[in-house]
Amino acid sequence: MREWRLVLAAALLGSAGGALAAPQFDPQRLSNHVRILGSNAYEGRGVATRAEGKTVDYLVGQFRAAGLQPGGDIVRGKRLWTQAVPLLRSEFTADPQVTVRLPDGRLLPLVQREQIAVRSPMDGSKSLAISSAPLVFVGYGVTAPERGWDDFKDVDVRGKILVLLINDPDFEATGAPLEGQFGGKAMTYYGRWTYKYEEAARRGAAGVMIVHETDPASYGWNTVKNSNTNSMFDIVRDNPRGVHTPFESWIQRNVAKDIFAAAGLDFEAAKAAARRQDFRPIPLNASLTATGTARSSVITSKNVAALLRGKRHPNETLIYSAHWDHLGIGQPDAKGDKIYNGAIDNGTGIAQLIEQARAFAREPRSDRSILFLAVTAEEKGLLGSEYYGNHPLYPLATTVAVLNTDSMGVQGPARDYSISGTARLGLLDELIADGTRQGRRFTADPHPETGGFYRSDHFSMAKVGVPAISFKPGLDLVTGGISRGEAWAKDYTTNMYHQPADEWSPQWDFTGMAQDAALLHSLGKRLANSRLWPNWSNDSEFRAVRDRTAALRR
Known part of the structure; x- marks a missing residue:
């Protein structure tokens, strides 16, 4: 001591x-x-x-x-210790059922928390009802005109499930130069999962499957499943579908490899292609069906505020x-x-x-x-x-x-x-x-x-x-x-x-x-x-x- x-x-x-x-x-x-x-x-x-x-x-x-003094909301002329924070809460009543139909017709069931981590719907829906939505690989899912980058090009992804990579295109760059349009390994907001969900929603996609890999995510699968398969919350929005697709999820890397292989594609080669500016979305010739029931409500949580x-x-x-x-x-x-x-x-x-x-x-x-x-x-x-x-x-x-x-x-x-x-x-x-x-x-x-x-x-x-x-x-x-x-x-x-x-x-x-x-x-x-x-x-x-x-x- x-x-x-x-x-x-x-x-x-x-x-x-x-x-x-x-x-x-x-x-x-x-x-x-x-x-x-x-x-x-x-x-x-x-x-x-x-x-x-x-x-x-x-x-x-x-x-x-x-x-200290209370620093929160003023209610009936009195300052409180807290600020009321209204939040939308959504949680599945039972594990969702998710199946991918591969190009040869085989069905690949994805078990919640094991192969996939599906978030309870945050777009305002009380149920998950995706029927045979086509899967398309969109690289990193980034549109950054100020960086001369567009993973979507002119491809219409409305109603589709976007399979995409976490982090930025520069993360796995090797050789010279190591720094490309995204400033090297330092992640930009384009690399965050929140951005990827938002961009997918802006484009009218039916859903997102983020491929989990420990290094670019910076955490393991345990963190992903623990953070995404319990009660989900969001601030109360006028238009939740403007930032959330009906289906938001992460999948294990091995699941992605199997889906790509069934489409005659090599996952690592597709990743390498996604690091180039000329990348174009790749149809995976597979489709996804997902069902689930959620209960949702608006609750009031609290920030605590103390003032000097x-x-x-x-x-x-x-x-x-x-x-x-x-x-x-x-x-x-x-x-x-x-x-x-x-x-x-x-x-x-x-x-x-x-x-x-x-x-x-x-x-x-x-x-x-x-x-x-x-x-x-x-x-x-x-x-x-x-x-x-x-x-x-x-x-x-x-x-x-x-x-x-x-x-x-x-x-x-x-x-x-x-x-x-x-x-x-x-x-x-x-x-x-x-x-x-x-x-x-x-x-x-x-x-x-x-x-x-x-x-x-x-x-x-x-x-x-x-x-x-x-x-x-x-x-x-x-x-x-x-x-x-x-x-x-x-x-x-x-x-x-x-x-x-x-x-x-x-x-x-x-x-x-x-x-x-x-x-x-x-x-x-x-x-x-x-x-x-x-x-x-x-x-x-x-x-x-x-x-x-x-x-x-x-």
């Missing part, structure tokens, strides 16, 4: 010898929050379950005890955010465990949020207001943060920045730190400046091909122009270096991520998380007591949205 304290004390000293304006966060308090929220008593913190109420009550209790009102510029707001939800109770793993505890994802981020709020509440009030926002339904597609972005509690134009935490480090202090993805914005410059004063270095996301920028709640805020980052712990651990950090991250992704094994352990070391909380506190305190307005880089896709409201920040 003495060594941990020395590490933290050193980390809190600036490079010029002065101390950062940050408290010393208590690793034990952080651990306790994760232990409680990640326990079986919280049943995996599923949205719209009894565990949601228990989780929300815990958060509100912690924020109230810390001395600024003393000089209360209408300007800095946001710290994290998502409180996980997958709840689902299919049992090999050990029979059905509770997807989500201790790291995202009990750790919530623990940081609570202790960050507590630290700021014990200090003199900042000039600007600070909102501590625990959002719902991140695991269902960043829905709580998307709802906030479309229905902000405080004006987006005068929201200074968003500092998001999603899955923090539990292996002790690190010499470095990172953010999800390769965003270009002034907020990152500010973070790096504070990190240098803490005696640490910034390391760019070592795996931008995983599409981390599009997988956390800061992305919802970026889309509406607000400078936003999702902080990531470093991998160059003080004890064990990069090799230990990489080994831990790989093991977590393979054996714990979105699985029941993501449970709190007494062996975890929260001193590195305390170190990271101090860094985030230093940055937030400086922003909250300044006239700084970080912005996106000039070539960022989010710059134009932010600049439209520039006059309101003068």
Whole structure:
């Protein structure tokens, strides 16, 4: 314990010898929050379950005890601790029945969770009724005119099932050049499954079958089936069919190989063709029939919002955010465990949020207001943060920045730190400046091909122009270096991520998380007591949205 304290004390000293304006966060308090929220008593913190109420009550209790004010909806003149988030929920009443008719007439049944992971309908339908819809391979399913790329060409795919690849065309590039129209291995939004579903819907397709491969997806089949075969949620939309096809699914790679082979095609050769600009859709001479019954309803989930009102510029707001939800109770793993505890994802981020709020509440009030926002339904597609972005509690134009935490480090202090993805914005410059004063270095996301920028709640805020980052712990651990950090991250992704094994352990070391909380506190305190307005880089896709409201920040 003495060594941990020395590490933290050193980390809190600036490079010029002065101390950062940050408290010393208590690793034990952080651990306790994760232990409680990640326990079986919280049943995996599923949205719209009894565990949601228990989780929300815990958060509100912690924020109230810390001395914060309610920052949520105003109802009958009273400010609440929560923001109501209406969501469409859909779930199958029984496993759907899916069959592919191959070119020679043979029937290939696809078993839910084994060969296929079918999402309950999100297009507003209460049933799944696909009859003999033709299958067509559309490469990566991307239309990107600004990159000179169109996988569809002039082919009409209305009423068809699109078989497509995950990630971007550049992901598996070999030889020179490794970087093509999509900037190399760093995933763009075109590589995300959400985009692929949206593009298919825009083109009137009957459905989508994304071919799962572990490396380009960045997670294994266990993650896919656990995330896509339980209750599905979406924000309530005026036209859900504008972004969802009736049939949305993932299939195992071997299933795809069999379908291609039955059509006289080599799967790997088809993949290689999909990496070229001249690729054209390939009919697979097969068809799909799928049936299933779903029950759907509109439920109301909750974002939790706690506020420290600024003393000089209360209408300007800095946001710290994290998502409180996980997958709840689902299919049992090999050990029979059905509770997807989500201790790291995202009990750790919530623990940081609570202790960050507590630290700021014990200090003199900042000039600007600070909102501590625990959002719902991140695991269902960043829905709580998307709802906030479309229905902000405080004006987006005068929201200074968003500092998001999603899955923090539990292996002790690190010499470095990172953010999800390769965003270009002034907020990152500010973070790096504070990190240098803490005696640490910034390391760019070592795996931008995983599409981390599009997988956390800061992305919802970026889309509406607000400078936003999702902080990531470093991998160059003080004890064990990069090799230990990489080994831990790989093991977590393979054996714990979105699985029941993501449970709190007494062996975890929260001193590195305390170190990271101090860094985030230093940055937030400086922003909250300044006239700084970080912005996106000039070539960022989010710059134009932010600049439209520039006059309101003068």
